[in-house]
Amino acid sequence: MARKAAGSKVRRIDPKKLKKKIVVGTRTDWFKIEDGIPYEIRVLPPLEGHVDAWGKPLDVPWVEHMQHGKNRGGMLANWDIEGSQYQRQITCLEWLGEPKCPVCELQRWCEENDIDPEFTLFPKPQYLMNLIYEGALWVWGAPPTAAGKIQEITESPHYGVKIFDPVLGRDLELKRTKVGGASGKGGFRSYSITPLPKSSRIELKDWEGQATKLARLITPFSYQDAQLIVIQNLGAFFPMDEVFGVSPEKARPKPKPKKKVSKKGRK
Ligand SMILES: [Zn+2]
Numbered sequence: 333m334a335r336k337a338a339g340s341k342v343r344r345i346d347p348k349k350l351k352k353k354i355v356v357g358t359r360t361d362w363f364k365i366e367d368g369i370p371y372e373i374r375v376l377p378p379l380e381g382h383v384d385a386w387g388k389p390l391d392v393p394w395v396e397h398m399q400h401g402k403n404r405g406g407m408l409a410n411w412d413i414e415g416s417q418y419q420r421q422i423t424c425l426e427w428l429g430e431p432k433c434p435v436c437e438l439q440r441w442c443e444e445n446d447i448d449p450e451f452t453l454f455p456k457p458q459y460l461m462n463l464i465y466e467g468a469l470w471v472w473g474a475p476p477t478a479a480g481k482i483q484e485i486t487e488s489p490h491y492g493v494k495i496f497d498p499v500l501g502r503d504l505e506l507k508r509t510k511v512g513g514a515s516g517k518g519g520f521r522s523y524s525i526t527p528l529p530k531s532s533r534i535e536l537k538d539w540e541g542q543a544t545k546l547a548r549l550i551t552p553f554s555y556q557d558a559q560l561i562v563i564q565n566l567g568a569f570f571p572m573d574e575v576f577g578v579s580p581e582k583a584r585p586k587p588k589p590k591k592k593v594s595k596k597g598r599k
Contacts, residue, residue: 359418360549363463363470367521371506373472374534375482376462376543377496383547385428393496394461394479395546398427400435402565403452411561422558423550424455430552434559434576438566441575451566460550462543464536471544478506481525491527498534502527 365371378390385397399421402409410419425433439453459479461472474482482504486493495501505526510519536542553561563572 360544361468361470363465363472365506365508367508367510369507371465372503372528373506374464374501374503374532375496376464376534376539377493377498377501379462379540379543382543382545385423385547385550387547390546393482394459394474395550396457396459396479397550398424398455399458399550400424400433400453400455404450411565413561414564420561421458421550422561423552425552425555425558427455428552430555432555434555434562438562438570438575441570449570451569460546462546464534464539467536469536469539469542469544471546471549475521475523477521478508478523478525481523485525485527495527497531498539500531501534502531504528 363373375393378393382390382395384390384395400411400423401421402411410421412419422435424436426436427433435453435455439449441447442449442453457476459474459476461474461479463470463472485491485495485504491502495504505524505528507524509522509524511522512519552558559576563576566572
C-alpha cells in the first residue's frame with residue numbers, strides 16, 4: 333500500500349513536537365444492542381438547554397453528527413488517544429464547516445495516489461440520543477436506519493411527537509436483526525421499532541437533570557489535535573509526512589532561469 337515518502341523534500345512531522353495533551357471528556361454509559369433481542373426503551377424528548385452540533389436548540393430527541401471511525405475489516409473502532417483511557421470518534425471537521433479535516437485529507441490523499449487505505453475513512457452519520465432502559469439512563473449512537481424508524485413514528489398521525497411526552501408518551505420495542513453478510517460483526521443490520529400499545533409516564537427520578545448533554549459528546553477536536561490523533565493511530569500505515577506535509581511538487585526548487593546566450597556565443 334505504502335508509496336515511498338519523498339525524503340528530504342518533504343517537511344517531516346514529529347508527533348512529539350505537536351501539542352501533547354488532548355482533552356477527551358468523561359465516561360459515558362453507551363447503550364449497546366445485541367442482535368435478535370427485544371429491548372424496551374424510552375427515548376427522552378428534546379430537553380430545554382440542549383443544543384445540536386452548531387449550538388442551536390434541539391427540537392428533535394437526537395444530535396446528528398458525521399463521525400470518522402477507524403474501521404478495518406468491518407469492525408468499528410474508535411481512535412486511541414495517547415495519555416487517555418477513553419477512546420473517541422472524530423466528528424468530521426469539514427462536515428461542521430471547517431476548511432480542512434485531517435481524516436478526509438488522508439482519504440483524499442489515498443484516492444489521489446490510487447492507494448487502497450484498507451481502513452474506512454469516510455465519515456458516517458450517527459444520531460445520539462438519551463434513552464431509559466431498565467430504569468437507567470443511556471446514550472445510544474443510532475445509525476440512520478434506526479433514527480429514521482423513530483422519525484417515521486413521530487410523523488404518523490396516530491402517534492406524532494407526543495410519543496416522547498414524559499407523561500403521555502410511550503416506550504418503544506427495539507429489535508436489531510442481522511441480514512446477510514459474513515458471520516461475526518460484519519454485515520448489515522435492520523431495525524424494527526414499535527411503540528407499545530399503552531402510554532406510560534417516565535418513572536425515573538430527575539431524568540431531565542441526569543440526561544447527557546449530547547452536544548458535549550461531539551465537541552470537535554481542533555484541526556491540530558485531530559491531525560495528531562490520526563498520526564498516532566495510523567502513522568504506521570501511511571507516510572504522514574507526505575499526506576500532511578508540503579507536496580514534493582511544491583517543495584521542488586524552481587528551475588533557474590536559463591542564461592542568455594549572447595549572439596557572439598552562438599557562433
Ligand atoms: Zn472528515
